[in-house]
Structure formats: C-alpha cells, structure tokens
Amino acid sequence: MTQEKKHTTGMPDVQSSADSRQIAINKVGIKSIRHPIVVADKAVGVQHTIANFNMYVGLPHNFKGTHMSRFVDILNTQSREISVENFPVMLQEMVQRLEAKTGHIEMSFPYFINKAAPVSGVESLMDYDVTLIGDIDGDDIRVALKVVVPVTSLCPCSKEISERGAHNQRSHVTVTVTSKDYIWIEEVVALIEKEASCEVYGLLKRPDEKYVTERAYDNPKFVEDMVRDVAARLNADKRLEAYCVESENFESIHNHSAYAMIEWTRPA
C-alpha cells in the first residue's frame, strides 16, 4: 500500500471525482512552500540553503481536483536530496505521482558567494537570488537558471553634462539561461559583474570604497549598455540554448526605475 493510501482508506476522495464543466486547468498545485536544499558550490563543494517552491501540474477537464498532499510528499522524499542535479528527476516524479502530462516547478533560493574586496582583500559573503524554473511536457523537460545580480550603474549622460559627480545607483541585472550543459551560478554572476559599472560587495574598507567609486565613474553605463554588454558575452557562450537579460536601475534621481531587456533563442 502506498504512503498516500494507507492513511485514507475508506474516506471519500472528492478531488478524484468527475467534473462536468469541460474546462482544463493549466496550473494547479502548491505555492510558496519552503524546504531545505543542497546546491553545488564551485568553491567549497556544497552549500545548504532554503528554497521557496511553487509546484504545479496541468489538470484535465474531467477531474475535480489535484492531490495537494502529493506535492509536499515529493519534497519530503527521503531517498534523494533536493538539489539542482535532482531537479529534472523531481519534475518527472511530480507528473508521475500526480498522474499529469505537464508540470512546472520554481525553486527560488538565496545563494552565497564569498568575495574579496578589491583593494584590501577582506572577505565577505554576498547573497544572490537564484531560481530554477522547470517545465515538463511528456518526455520534454526544460530547466532554466535565473540569477539576479545586484551591481552599481553610473549614468553616462549625467557624467557628461555635470561639472561634478554623476548619478549612480544599485541595479539588478537578471539573467535567465537554458543550456545544453551544466552552468555554474558563479559563472553567471561573474559574467554580469564584469559588465557592470562596478560590482557590489558585502564588506568594503576605505581603500575599497575609493576604488569602487572611481571604477564606476570610469565605467559609466546606461541600462541599454548593461543589457547589450551582458548579451554580447552570452552570445559568445556556445552552450546556451536561450537567454533573457534584464536590467533594472533603481534611479537615484527619480522615484522610478530604468529598465531594459533582451531575449534570444538559438535558431532551429
């Protein structure tokens, strides 16, 4: 007897009953459930963190409801860790357990990278928001990696027209990639940070602060420059099947953001 059946034998199963409305549901399941996960860490082997999961399946028109408890059960399966490597297996397990054809999982987690300050070399952790987005439709499985990288951007126009200074701000550069091969989170972060006016750090001493201020001033970027320069680097990566690069600059001279986005898919 399966785990799900042994506690419920003899009880009415409303969700399995028929529905006559002739309307299929694209996504049904659970949203915002937290669970510990393990992520491969390029520097130290593994990193333990906590992910927020959204897990959905498609529901055919003739069923009243899905089986919500089974999604949680998949997270609690003891026979394997929840990891980036096991993510496709989770997608397969989910559609199998839910008797569905299509499924979608989003696994969002903070990921920490130890960075050295640019002059003093003092080390500190920086946190990055990472999401794995998986879709399964029959035998077709697609997994995208999304990384949000906070950086500094400095406005080229402001630098040109002002007698002193230039407005600069923190920006979020978000890259979402699908790839034939494994892509390290660290690779995506490094690629983006190289193209920013300057990268940001958890801990900076005064010599570092002077360096990042001057580095940003010497390296001004519009939001358009940011997404184009990151896209040019992504274009050179032959492993990629598709990408989306976005930049949101939280403008320090406005109460709104500047935003740009480039999407690319490898031609068939």
Ligand SMILES: Nc1nc2c(ncn2[C@@H]2O[C@H](COP(=O)(O)OP(=O)(O)OP(=O)(O)O)[C@@H](O)[C@H]2O)c(=O)[nH]1
């Ligand atoms: N389908 C559905 N279930 C819900 C919803 N809200 C809460 N639930 C609960 O999800 C729980 C049942 O999950 P199931 O997986 O169907 O439970 P079960 O029938 O005991 O388990 P199985 O034998 O695996 O089907 C019940 O407590 C439901 O009331 C909802 O909006 N839709």
